[in-house]
Amino acid sequence: MRRCPVVLLAALAGCSKSDPEPRTYHEVTLRVEQPALDSGGPAAPGTGPATPGMTGSVPTADVGLSWIAPEGWEERPGSGMRLATFLAGGSECTISSFPGDVGGLRANVDRWLGPGQLGADTTGEDVSNFIVAADRFSTKGGLSGVFLDFTGLTGDGKSMLAAVLKKDDASVFVKLMGPREVLEQERDKFLALAKSLE
Amino acid sequence: MVVACLAMLMVLVFWGTLYQVRFGLFAAQEKFFYSWIFLQFGWIPLPGAQLVLAILFVNLVASMLFRFRFGWRQTGIILIHLGLMLLLAGGWYTHQFGEESFLALVEGEGSNVSSDYRMWELSLSKSNEVEREITAFDTRGTSAGTIFRAESYGLEIEAGIYHSNCRAFQGGESSNTVNASNITGFQPAERNKVPEEDVPGMICTVRDRAGGEADLLLFGGDPGPTLLETADGPVYFQLRRKRHPLPIFIHLVDFDRTYHTGSSTAKSFESRIEVHVGEVVREVLVEMNKPLRFQGYTFFQASFQPLESGAELSQFAVTRNFGRLIPYFATGFTVVGLAVHFLMPMARRRK
Numbered sequence: 010m011r012r013c014p015v016v017l018l019a020a021l022a023g024c025s026k027s028d029p030e031p032r033t034y035h036e037v038t039l040r041v042e043q044p045a046l047d048s049g050g051p052a053a054p055g056t057g058p059a060t061p062g063m064t065g066s067v068p069t070a071d072v073g074l075s076w077i078a079p080e081g082w083e084e085r086p087g088s089g090m091r092l093a094t095f096l097a098g099g100s101e102c103t104i105s106s107f108p109g110d111v112g113g114l115r116a117n118v119d120r121w122l123g124p125g126q127l128g129a130d131t132t133g134e135d136v137s138n139f140i141v142a143a144d145r146f147s148t149k150g151g152l153s154g155v156f157l158d159f160t161g162l163t164g165d166g167k168s169m170l171a172a173v174l175k176k177d178d179a180s181v182f183v184k185l186m187g188p189r190e191v192l193e194q195e196r197d198k199f200l201a202l203a204k205s206l207e
Numbered sequence: 208m209v210v211a212c213l214a215m216l217m218v219l220v221f222w223g224t225l226y227q228v229r230f231g232l233f234a235a236q237e238k239f240f241y242s243w244i245f246l247q248f249g250w251i252p253l254p255g256a257q258l259v260l261a262i263l264f265v266n267l268v269a270s271m272l273f274r275f276r277f278g279w280r281q282t283g284i285i286l287i288h289l290g291l292m293l294l295l296a297g298g299w300y301t302h303q304f305g306e307e308s309f310l311a312l313v314e315g316e317g318s319n320v321s322s323d324y325r326m327w328e329l330s331l332s333k334s335n336e337v338e339r340e341i342t343a344f345d346t347r348g349t350s351a352g353t354i355f356r357a358e359s360y361g362l363e364i365e366a367g368i369y370h371s372n373c374r375a376f377q378g379g380e381s382s383n384t385v386n387a388s389n390i391t392g393f394q395p396a397e398r399n400k401v402p403e404e405d406v407p408g409m410i411c412t413v414r415d416r417a418g419g420e421a422d423l424l425l426f427g428g429d430p431g432p433t434l435l436e437t438a439d440g441p442v443y444f445q446l447r448r449k450r451h452p453l454p455i456f457i458h459l460v461d462f463d464r465t466y467h468t469g470s471s472t473a474k475s476f477e478s479r480i481e482v483h484v485g486e487v488v489r490e491v492l493v494e495m496n497k498p499l500r501f502q503g504y505t506f507f508q509a510s511f512q513p514l515e516s517g518a519e520l521s522q523f524a525v526t527r528n529f530g531r532l533i534p535y536f537a538t539g540f541t542v543v544g545l546a547v548h549f550l551m552p553m554a555r556r557r558k
Contacts, residue, residue, distance in 0.1 A: 028354045029344040034320070034452040037338045041315040041518070085376065120513050 074150075074176060076104065077205035079198035092181075095202070097195045100187025102202070106179045114140060114155060114173055117182075121169060122162065129163045146200075150207020152176055156200065160189050168192055172203035181206065212263045219256050222247070231400030233325075241302070264295045283548025290540030297533030306527040308451045309509065313520045317458035317481075321525040323449035324403045327427060329364070329411075330450070331357055332443045335432060345449060346407065361416035361439045364423075370395040372405035375426045384410055384424035387433040393426060409446055415439065451525070454502050456483040460490070462511060462521040476511055478521045493523065503529045 074092060078084045083096040095102040118136055122129045131139075144156040154174035163169075170192050172183040183203045185192060192199075219239045227235035238245050242255030254262075271288050275281055308321035328343040344355045346369070355364040373393040384391075393408040406427040414420050417438035425433060425446035432443035457480050464476035477494040482501070493499050499506040509524040 028356060029346075029349070031342045031344055031355070031357060033340060033342050034450070035338070036332075036341050036450065036452075037317070037319045037456055039315075039317040039337050039458070041313050123513070 074104070074106070074181065074206055076202060076207075079195075079202050082198065082202075097185060097198065098187070098191040100185060100191045100195070102183070102185040102195075102199065104181065104183050104202075104206075106176065106181045117173065118157065121159070121171065127159060127163050127167065127169060129159070131162055135162065146172075146204060148174065148204050148206040152181070152206055154181075154203060154206075156203065158192075158196070160192055163189075165189055170196060170199050172199075174203070174206065208266045209263065212259050212266070215254060215259050216256065219259070233402050234400065260295055260298070264292060267292050267295075280551070283544045283546070283551060286540050286544025286547060288544075290537045290542075290544055293533060293540060294537035297530050297537055300530040300533065301528050304529070306451060306525075308525045309522055310453075310457065310506070310525055311520055311522045312457070312459040313514065314459055314462055314518050317456055317483075319453050319456040320450040321453055321523075322447075323451065325405075326449040327407050327446060328449040329355060329409070329425070330432075330443075330445045330447055331360055331362070332432070333360075333440060335434075335443050341450070343450065346409070346446070349409070355411075360437065360442055362437060362442065363414045365412045365414070366409055367412060367422070368408075368410040370408050372396045372398050373408040373426070375408060375428060384422045385433055385435060386424040386426070386429070387431055388426070388429050390424055390426050390429070392424075407446060413437070413444075451527075453504065453525070454484070455504075457481070457506070457523075458483065459521055462519040464511060464519075476508060476521075478508055478523070503527055505531070 076093070078093075078095060079097070081097075082102070085094045085096070092104040092106060115136070118140060121127055122131055122136065139157070139162060140155075143158075146154055146156055148154060152174045154172050157169075157171045157173065159169045159171070166188070167186065168189050169184060169186045171185075174181040174183070183199070183206075185195060185199050223235045223239040226238065230238075238255075240256040243258045244252050245255050247253050267288055271285065275285065277285070308323050310318060310321040312318065327346045329346055330341050330343045332339045332341050342357050342359065344357075349366050349369040351367060351369065353366040353369070355366070356362075357364065370393065373395050375388075375390045375393040377389050377391060399405050408424070408426045410422060410424050412420060412422050413435060415438040419438055421435055423433060423435065423444055425444060427446050427448075429445065432445035435442050435444060459478055459480055461479045462476070463479070465474045475495055477492055480491050480493060480499070482489050482491050482499070484501075491499050493506060493508050495508050498508070505526045505528070507524040507526070508521070510522045512520040512522070514520055
């Protein structure tokens with residue numbers, strides 16, 4: 010019986026975690042070069058590509074813009090098409106730019122309201138009225154923009170504030186997506202950030 | 208015993224439903240349904256669904272073996288029991304051997320591997336071409352000191368830091384690690400309620416056979432692999448979702464969607480794909496509720512995402528379950544058993 014602890018220790022040693030074993034496979038993945046997604050960051054299944062080989066060059070987002078970060082918002086550097094990311098009340102606000110008009114304002118609003126994003130149950134007429142009623146503004150640098158407050162179209166859950174601006178031949182998007190309460194709380198700071206662009 | 212088991216299952220479903228509201232579906236499944244024993248309220252040990260179902264199965268077998276008097280009159284009861292046993296066995300088989308993954312393709316793209324929802328791998332390859340050989344290690348259970356030995360590459364990779372979920376940063380104080388996206392550091396983050404949203408990060412030391420050494424920083428959100436020159440040539444490293452090789456190459460030709468008139472609610476979405484099996488190519492339309500089935504794999508149209516570039520990304524849920532027909536057989540046995548059990552006495556009475 011005295012040998013029991015020794016045997017037990019030996020058994021435990023035998024059960025200790027071993028190094029991971031490699032597995033090999035043949036992969037064929039054909040990728041089409043895409044600009045970085047507006048959503049940025051890692052893609053979760055169901056929301057993004059999570060692609061293995063998006064090795065294409067990422068177009069630069071540098072369109073010569075500057076801004077003033079609102080007080081209390083934590084700014085993080087951008088990459089790819091994303092110029093900057095801010096943490097605002099636990100939600101993420103992004104500034105991104107894309108060449109051209111990216112389909113135009115209506116197409117972008119439709120897409121944001123669509124099932125992949127806000128999933129709002131709206132009619133075409135609702136969207137038209139929403140765009141017509143949206144506030145127009147000018148930034149510190151003289152850029153003209155449209156401010157879109159989606160909280161009026163979505164339910165009590167996730168919603169979005171967006172500002173769409175033109176800078177030369179590029180479209181600039183400022184977006185804050187998160188719970189309705191956060192958006193209401195951060196609305197003024199969001200507008201201040203959008204208006205500070207120059 | 209059967210009544211007690213069924214009552215316990217009802218309780219588990221009730222608790223699981225409440226639990227998933229706060230902690231998410233995955234956590235509820237792990238705690239109540241994939242466990243043998245769990246601690247309720249933090250200290251009361253109770254049987255999980257696995258244990259309850261195992262007891263139910265053993266009880267069914269035992270009752271058949273020791274309590275039944277086999278004969279024509281018991282045909283119905285025996286069939287019902289066989290059906291239930293088959294249903295339980297099928298559930299166990301699917302849970303143990305079924306695979307669930309996804310394949311996300313932009314129009315024009317193609318692949319012969321799908322990605323796991325939750326598991327990650329450290330992948331190594333000698334090229335970054337369209338077609339390449341991959342050596343991969345599952346990162347489940349990785350911690351500081353875990354060694355990955357890639358002998359065909361002449362490399363030993365030792366994990367220094369591994370976080371199952373973290374946030375990465377660029378800029379700031381430059382570190383001595385190599386990273387493809389110029390990430391200089393990361394911070395651990397709390398695991399998400401939905402584990403699919405976790406993004407791991409790892410700092411590891413790579414040693415080659417010539418004694419060379421380099422520190423790599425790999426982040427699950429890196430858009431591409433990190434290249435390192437080793438004694439045996441260039442090697443591409445990537446921390447990415449675990450890949451599942453498929454028996455076919457799928458090429459997304461076109462994705463199409465239609466909406467209900469006057470609203471942005473999707474009416475249907477469908478993907479036109481080319482399926483390559485060796486040299487044979489055939490075109491298939493995968494629609495909502497009309498999946499592609501091939502050699503035990505099923506490809507469902509799961510979701511889509513319009514990209515800023517104007518192209519569309521289509522995502523397929525990929526399941527591999529050789530036991531998918533078992534529930535149909537089990538239900539068939541049970542229905543026939545019930546019919547026999549209730550109709551036989553009626554027939555005898557008429558005689």
